[in-house]
Amino acid sequence: xxxxxxxxxxxxxxxxxxxxxxxxxxxxxxxxxxxxxxxxxxxxxxxxxxxxxxxxxxxxxxxxxxxxxxxxxxxxxxxxxxxxxxxxxxxxxxxxxxxxxxxxxxxxxxxxxxxxxxxxxxxxxxxxxxxxxxxxxxxxxxxxxxxxxxxxxxxxxxxxxxxxxxxxxxxxxxxxxxxxxxxxxxxxxxxxxxxxxxxxxxxxxxxxxxxxxxxxxxxxxxxxxxxxxxxxxxxxxxxxxxxxxxxxxxxxxxxxxxxxxxxxxxxxxxxxxxxxxxxxxxxxxx
DNA sequence: AAATTAGACAACCGCCACGTC
DNA sequence: AGACGTGGCGGTTGTCTAATT
Numbered sequence: 001x002x003x004x005x006x007x008x009x010x011x012x013x014x015x016x017x018x019x020x021x022x023x024x025x026x027x028x029x030x031x032x033x034x035x036x037x038x039x040x041x042x043x044x045x046x047x048x049x050x051x052x053x054x055x056x057x058x059x060x061x062x063x064x065x066x067x068x069x070x071x072x073x074x075x076x077x078x079x080x081x082x083x084x085x086x087x088x089x090x091x092x093x094x095x096x097x098x099x100x101x102x103x104x105x106x107x108x109x110x111x112x113x114x115x116x117x118x119x120x121x122x123x124x125x126x127x128x129x130x131x132x133x134x135x136x137x138x139x140x141x142x143x144x145x146x147x148x149x150x151x152x153x154x155x156x157x158x159x160x161x162x163x164x165x166x167x168x169x170x171x172x173x174x175x176x177x178x179x180x181x182x183x184x185x186x187x188x189x190x191x192x193x194x195x196x197x198x199x200x201x202x203x204x205x206x207x208x209x210x211x212x213x214x215x216x217x218x219x220x221x222x223x224x225x226x227x228x229x230x231x232x233x234x235x236x237x238x239x240x241x242x243x244x245x246x247x248x249x250x251x252x253x254x255x256x257x258x259x260x261x262x263x264x265x266x267x268x269x270x271x272x273x274x275x276x277x278x279x280x281x282x283x284x285x286x
Numbered sequence: 287a288a289a290t291t292a293g294a295c296a297a298c299c300g301c302c303a304c305g306t307c
Numbered sequence: 308a309g310a311c312g313t314g315g316c317g318g319t320t321g322t323c324t325a326a327t328t
Contacts, residue, residue: 017297051314107294110294112294
């Protein structure tokens with residue numbers, strides 16, 4: 001895809017976990033300017049990371065609309081079902097799980113669901129840790145998960161034998177309560193209430209670019225009251241979020257009221273990340 | 287209380303597809 | 308046509324934390 005303006009800094013890139021400060025820089029930069037060409041993001045954002053690392057951090061962790069924490073029973077069932085037909089196509093599976101990333105789905109599968117499926121006598125092939133035996137290499141026909149297994153997973157009693165992994169930064173009980181609606185399209189407001197406990201009411205703030213970041217022990221989640229573009233123009237902000245038609249549509253959101261609230265913002269972003277009209281990944285299901 | 291182990295999650299690596307020059 | 312660069316994906320590894328000994 002080549003990017004004329006991309007100059008390659010030959011600096012030693014920082015590796016490892018991201019500090020809250022780095023997150024802040026990346027977040028601020030992308031929210032103000034869009035990512036554009038990822039290889040230039042680190043330099044412009046003042047980060048000593050490579051573009052790839054920034055992209056991954058944004059997609060898997062910083063991007064608005066991400067759902068974190070427990071997978072609902074419905075989500076689990078979806079993952080198992082899709083894995084049976086698609087194999088290890090985590091990105092495609094994640095497309096069916098709004099707010100979930102491929103990495104998250106993959107981790108969840110490898111650390112938890114795989115065992116669950118095996119335990120229930122589902123497709124043993126999925127449990128294979130080796131590439132050669134991986135389900136992705138098998139035809140869908142050989143990767144069937146019994147309906148019974150999926151039903152069991154969907155059922156509330158299924159959680160009994162194997163407790164889902166704890167989210168260290170999350171209040172388990174309150175989280176369960178907010179996630180249960182089946183196949184939720186996470187609205188911004190919903191997402192806010194998921195990531196932050198209900199005591200924090202954020203939507204009442206309408207002050208300009210209302211981004212507050214707070215470094216929790218495990219995840220510095222972020223919160224928006226509303227997002228309003230100030231400083232850079234909305235078109236600057238939109239750069240990197242999509243093609244012109246997409247941007248035009250999104251731009252309307254800015255121009256008419258200057259804010260993107262709730263599901264709209266998430267939906268737009270997920271369109272982008274899932275290959276909607278922006279990327280080259282036209283096998284996207286959306 | 288300290289050491290060890292296991293599990294969960296974050297991040298990196300390598301490969302590939304595609305676009306541009 | 309081929310080299311080069313970017314973005315995306317899946318596999319793997321590294322790190323951190325909690326549980327266990």
